Amino acid sequence: MTPRCYDCVLIGGGPAGAAAAIALRWAGAKVLVVEESQFDTARRGEMLPPSVMSLIERLGAAEDFAAGQHWPVWGVVSEWGPEGASVRDFITSPYGSGWHLDRVSFDRMLARVAARWGSEVQLGVPMEKIRRDGREWVLQSGSTLARTPFVVDASGRRGWLLRRMGVRARNEGNLIGLAATWPDATADHWTRIRAVEGGWWYTAMLPGGQRLAAFFTDVGGCNLQGAGWSDVWRSMAHSCPVAAPQEMAPRIAAAHTMWREQVEGEAWMAIGDAALARDPLSASGIRWALESGLRVPEVLLHGESAKYGAWVESERREHLDLRRNYYALACSA
Numbered sequence: 001m002t003p004r005c006y007d008c009v010l011i012g013g014g015p016a017g018a019a020a021a022i023a024l025r026w027a028g029a030k031v032l033v034v035e036e037s038q039f040d041t042a043r044r045g046e047m048l049p050p051s052v053m054s055l056i057e058r059l060g061a062a063e064d065f066a067a068g069q070h071w072p073v074w075g076v077v078s079e080w081g082p083e084g085a086s087v088r089d090f091i092t093s094p095y096g097s098g099w100h101l102d103r104v105s106f107d108r109m110l111a112r113v114a115a116r117w118g119s120e121v122q123l124g125v126p127m128e129k130i131r132r133d134g135r136e137w138v139l140q141s142g143s144t145l146a147r148t149p150f151v152v153d154a155s156g157r158r159g160w161l162l163r164r165m166g167v168r169a170r171n172e173g174n175l176i177g178l179a180a181t182w183p184d185a186t187a188d189h190w191t192r193i194r195a196v197e198g199g200w201w202y203t204a205m206l207p208g209g210q211r212l213a214a215f216f217t218d219v220g221g222c223n224l225q226g227a228g229w230s231d232v233w234r235s236m237a238h239s240c241p242v243a244a245p246q247e248m249a250p251r252i253a254a255a256h257t258m259w260r261e262q263v264e265g266e267a268w269m270a271i272g273d274a275a276l277a278r279d280p281l282s283a284s285g286i287r288w289a290l291e292s293g294l295r296v297p298e299v300l301l302h303g304e305s306a307k308y309g310a311w312v313e314s315e316r317r318e319h320l321d322l323r324r325n326y327y328a329l330a331c332s333a
Contacts, residue, residue: 016272
């Protein structure tokens with residue numbers, strides 16, 4: 001098999017990988033994006049604050065985004081801390097409302113924009129092998145054999161490349177989310193958050209007339225006493241900010257803050273959740289993915305790897321301080 005040569009190979013084609021591919025193409029780099037999924041698995045509950053629209057515009061994707069079936073969000077109603085309910089209204093934002101994303105169409109849209117700018121985007125193709133050959137990487141994905149001087153891990157929390165390199169992950173807490181959806185005809189345009197004993201709730205409307213609710217709790221402090229997750233949901237449903245069905249089979253997902261001890265090195269870097277996965281309370285996952293992806297050309301083309309590593313560390317510290325302050329406030333209620 002004759003290898004194809006690229007300036008950069010991106011492992012993962014979600015928001016971080018797509019943003020990196022677009023930015024690299026603007027800089028004239030030849031790019032391969034390898035994404036194992038077809039973006040056909042629903043990922044619910046992503047809220048896009050209005051300010052992130054500046055990044056969507058920067059990526060040249062504003063018109064593509066506007067064509068999507070996303071649900072407008074007017075603000076956040078938060079019952080958190082001793083002062084009771086507070087409202088953060090997006091009316092003062094120059095970008096108008098926020099959005100609850102149809103995440104499948106959002107990810108596909110960004111991948112299309114990356115391809116439109118000239119990136120080679122492979123969907124539904126798992127990365128299979130990787131090895132160093134002198135100063136280059138040799139990678140195999142499906143029927144493609146690629147050679148490149150630089151690889152970016154944009155594969156999310158699992159860190160496909162980082163795990164193979166032995167880069168350790170560190171966690172803050174053991175937060176998990178129990179999430180369920182059900183039909184809801186309510187025209188509710190607010191994200192609702194409520195701190196309760198043992199955790200906190202998030203609920204919002206989704207595109208297509210579905211209501212999402214998720215209960216987040218620290219699994220280390222969750223005393224199941226032989227009960228299952230459906231029992232936990234049943235016992236907590238009464239405390240949801242909206243009327244939630246008690247008989248549900250919630251989906252379980254890791255939601256803890258996670259970061260890598262190293263996010264850049266010789267001929268590689270990590271972006272998005274592969275570098276730093278944030279607590280969902282921050283509602284900053286998409287912004288982080290796009291911003292970190294847009295910084296890839298600085299490292300690849302200008303050698304600013306140390307600057308990137310320092311920026312990620314600064315973001316990590318700021319996020320952890322904010323997270324600890326918010327949870328301390330909830331505990332004081």
